Amino acid sequence: MSQIPKIPRRIVTGIKNGRSVITDDAIATNVSEHFPGLIISDIWATSQMPADLSTEIIVENTAFPVVPANGSYFRYVSIPPDKDLGIKPLEAGQVHPLMHKTATLDYIIILSGEIYMILDEEETLLKAGDIVIQRGTNHAWSNRSDTHCIQLAVLLAAN
Known part of the structure; x- marks a missing residue:
């Protein structure tokens, strides 16, 4: 089994007495392991745009995110090798067991490692520094x- 990376540290800023301050500095607590080794931490969400800077929404950590209408979602994901998840190489015509779709516009940055993004008709290998x-x-x-x-994703509600 591959080494599991650390849980991310989350630092939140705010205003106190008219000055910028750190309001929270701790290891993220909203962390789950939906499949063995698949670490997901939903770091922050908003329920409207423009965002209300005075409100923190408690995010329910789910394998497939549900972004609030007109909101956003910030997610840290550490994806283990397929073999550690029990996913065998696919044969022609097979659909990946984690195929899914969300009604969002996602900005995804690959921080480390590499991963294949599989779509209905094609796939591409992504490496650290790539942006989707x-x-x-x-x-x-995959x-x-x-x-x-490890990837970071910002998901925005979309039509």
Whole structure:
């Protein structure tokens, strides 16, 4: 089994007596392991745009996010190798078992490792530093390497 990365530290800023301050500095507590080794931490969400800077929404940590209408979602994901999830290489015509679709515009940054983004008709290998603009498409993530892939995603409610 590959090494599981650490849980992210979350630092939140705010205003106190008219001055900028750190209001929270701790290891993220909203962390789950929906599949063995698949670490998801939903760091922050908003329920409207423009965002209300004085409000924190408690995010229910789910495998497939539900973004509030007119809101946003900030997610840290550490995806283990497929073999650690029990996912075997796909044969022609097979659908990846984690294929899903969300009604969101997603900005995804690969921080470390590598991963295949699988779509209905094609796939591409993503490496650290790559950025994906996902526009409500059916997709899955397939980690065919021996180490975790860490990605950050900002999901925005979309029509």
